[in-house]
Amino acid sequence: MRLFKLIRTAKGSYLHILYILILVVIGRFTYSYVPLFTQYVFDMLREGSSNANFPSFFLNFLNGFTKIENLVVVIATTLVFYQLIRFTLIFFEEFMRGRLAEHISKTLRDRLYSHIQSLDYNYHNNVDTGDLVQRVTTDIEAMSNFVSNRIPEFIRLIATVTFGAIQIYTINQTMVWIALGMIPITAVSSVFFFKYVDKSFKHIEESEARMMTVIQENLTGARIVRAFANEQFEIDKLEKENKSYSEAFMKFQKASSMYWGLSDVLAMFQYLITVIVGVYFVRQDMISSGQIVAVLMLLGMLIWPVRGLGRMIGDFGRALVSTSRIYEILELKSEFIDNGTLKPEVQGEIRFENVSYQFPDANEAILKDVSFTIKPKETVAIIGKTGSGKTTIINLLSRMIDPTTGAIYLDGVNTKEIEKHYLRKQMGIVLQEPFLFSKTVYENIAIVSPLIKKENVMKAAQIAAIERDIASFERGYETIVGERGTTLSGGQKQRVAIARVLVEDKPILIFDDSLSAVDTETDLMIRNALKEKEAVSTTIIITHRITTAKQADKIIVVEDGKISDIGTHETLYKKEGLYQKLWDIQGKLEQEFLDLLKEVD
């Protein structure tokens, strides 16, 4: 039940909501008495007595004043104080509504942030981030707005009409039917109109999106537009979309001018009919001038808000849609539900035992029955083609994903038994496409903990060969990078990401093709600088560069999700297989190069 979920969103604030609703009802109830003050004054002036629907104690109190001048002063003063109390209540109601909206938004934002962070690797691999941003902004707003504004607004409308009608009823029983005659028509037309508004907004948004695409593509393709001299063509293209957007927009403006114009006429007719009937009643002596004035004032209170009914209903529909979009996320399972508890000291021995993995929506396993052992402090290269399953091995090791069958052991402990955060903290993983946060370079390198010492940050930057780049930035380590800062090159990003995992000593270091965007010379520099670190950590390097693989203690060759060979360079290049082929190509290329030189000479 979406409605139930929507209401549950405000859990913990139910009492708060109740107070607000009580304030709303009281506010409307007291409001319906305001016209009676005028009625009373008019009645006293003309009839010398009044049957205004005030509580009897107040009437008795007023009866104590015989002189009308004094009576009016008392009435006016009471009205002012009465309103003072009412406005104080209104202030509290508005303020509480605002606070509630902020509270619900914050709770939802925090909850979603935390929950989305805890969703597993596969989720993040496939999710459309644009859509997610939409959900955490617009949908949250729609939900909190509904609970804190639309519900009270709806109650207010009902209370206004009810109390207004009751008040008119006590003045004159027949009058109430006449005064409220147009309300159903207004309400129904409002519902239809706002339905139309919703629909036409969809049209407007669609045509706006088309127009935006034209502009966006024109900007991205600025070079092509100019090189082919198609400026006029582009202008015509935009003209078409700009026109169609304007037309869609104008259609809406036309409809809304019609609606508001007509509904105003309707409301004015309602007044007129009431006045005419009033005249008839006054003629029959069935109603006093004061009473008819009060009826007119009450009418003004309730006739205008009814026109917004359709908007409330539309918003309700939207809030329900938003609710399902939010709960769709919240109901996904956190990856920390299947968590281990152990936090063993890690030496760095890694063992894969008959591990297979198949992506949830795939037909075929990406890793098939993989077994191997890596000794502590060993440096291992994993080599293979793109898509052969190298990265999957790393993801399994860090429990981003869990094996479909088989098991992985760290120092003899099944990794499923180990607490996930703890496990990942033992590994320094440099991803293929690392992400830098919108912080300074320094904060990015020291991101794992604010307690990292400055010299460790410097040292790490030095090993990762990013030091000189940082020095060349205008603000050095204080340069802000990422989305809202300086754009770094692919190679620079990779090196910052390398520095980031080097600030702490980790038992296991993993480089997932992390030097692909770095030129060969720097690659070599980093690898030499890393030698020292590799001596104290188990190091896994995923690569497709044979020169990189060559230097490892052990080379694991992966082909089509299977391990085709394990060995050192010395053993592998003599054996028939992928490694040898690569090695041969390397040799052949070098030979070709030499031949070419000869030919040139």
Next chain:
Amino acid sequence: MNYEEKEFDNQKVNLQTWKKIIKTVFTNRKSVILLFTFVILLGMLEAITPLLNRYAIDVFFEGKDYSTLTPYIIFNVIVSLLFGLSVWGFIYQAGKIEVETNYILRKQSFETLQRLPFSYFDKTPQGWIMARMTSDSRRLANIISWGLVDLLWGLIMMIAILVTMFVLEWRLALIITAALPLMIVISIYFRTKILKGYRKARKINSLVTGSFNESFMGAKTTKSLAIEEENYQEFISKTQELKQASIKAILFSAIFSPIMLMISYVVIGFIMVRGTNMLLVSALTLGTLYAFIDYATRFFEPIMQIARILAQFQQAQASAERVVQLIETKSELVDSPEVIEQYGDIFTPKYENWEPIQGDVEFKNVTFNYVDNETVLDNFSLKIPSGTSVALVGQTGSGKTTIINLLSRFYEPISGEILIDGKSYKERSIHWLHKRLGYVLQTPHLFSGNVMENIRYGRLDATDEEVIEAAKAIGADEFISKMDQGYYSEVGEGGNKISIGQKQLISFARAVLADPRILILDEATSSIDSESEKIIQHATDTLLKGRTSFIVAHRLSTIVHSDLILVLKEGKIVELGSHKELLSKKGAYFDLYKKQFLNEQMDKAVHSI
């Protein structure tokens, strides 16, 4: 130029800017006049409605004189209809002005953008331009139409009510008028406070959204570093800040209208007392007293309204300035009046005066820099006879792209000149050159639409047959025919429905269709499988055949096959010659070849086994 978002600054109203915007609005004079008429009518009608009730009370209820009832009803019906008419009319006209202003601002911005040289897009962030053409122009159009309406309506209504009140009974009118200054002061004070509060909240809100976005983009990194908790703590401190800022803004806005209403009820209280006293000595009718109470409740709404509009105008100031800035951006690179005289401009070319092109290109002592003091090309000279293919080789920043930018006249030399067919290209129009130029980008740019339209972009008047012929020549026909709808298959936004290799072929076909004398090819760096390699190689050969071509080359085969290789370093030619000549020199080209290309071949080898 400064691209920082200045939205949050509190700025003085800049009349110069608004004058320009208002001028745009006034392009549709008829709508503006109609709008003003309807608004004035509405304001007056609202001011006289209480008089109708006053008449009913005094004549029918009090005087028991029903002789004028029928005319009264008729008059009332007319007023109601006029009321409806003016509401319809002003919403319609204001809506129309909003739509048209939006349309015009966007159109003008876009036309300016088309006039600007490519260098503008190099320097200006795309997001900045997009924001001007979306949110800014929308906000401006909105405020200029509805804001002006509300402002005018408020003023008219206030004036009409004031005049009516003073005519009816100046002593009571004075009471209401007395409260006016207080209300204005309070309105302005609160509006400014509220506006500031919401701005602050909005600013923090955009930070929160940024954090969300970052957490989605960096989810895998967060997991691998196990820093979920740290991120979360940082996030909740931001949302807490947002909550506090918002609540503060809400506090002010929640207090504002009760205060205003309170003042109006104090005024009503005074009117009741004073009115009754006057009524008792028959200096006032009951109907008039009613009308004054009615006026007192209506009178103050426009003040709140006007305060709101003024605050909004102040807020929209930054939008207005930025949009005007965009529309008025002057091109740094224009044809001289004499050239335009002869060749026409991009929108009205004089094709009859255009001479044909051979394709000889000469750089004569060209010096160039993007930013002051950072020379990119230094006294660069080079003569290329028609039909020669030139490969530009060198590291990032060596000046390859600059040469191409200059040749395409996206930029012009600081000193020296570039000659085409022996004549400085400044003596002919930019359009003349661009019509003769073909350009194939390393990351091909496709437009939403189908394959046919994308290829035809090279020459807009090409027939379907010509397009297909171009595709066939390049070897793209095969994959296109296999697509769902053949040449009419949609390529998606930015071409996201097809592969990079296919995009490249389409952009090759586009260039073939354009049949340029001079071709620029910015080759892709990414490695591709050997099958695609063959197709691309064939396409490249077809494309280059018989044309003067400049290639920012990355692929060995392209370089080896070019007539001339330029090795560039820091904006200078360090080596120049054919592949074999250069290799035998064992200099820069030799090193580059060995280091870069050997490695790239290895990378490719892994993928192709």
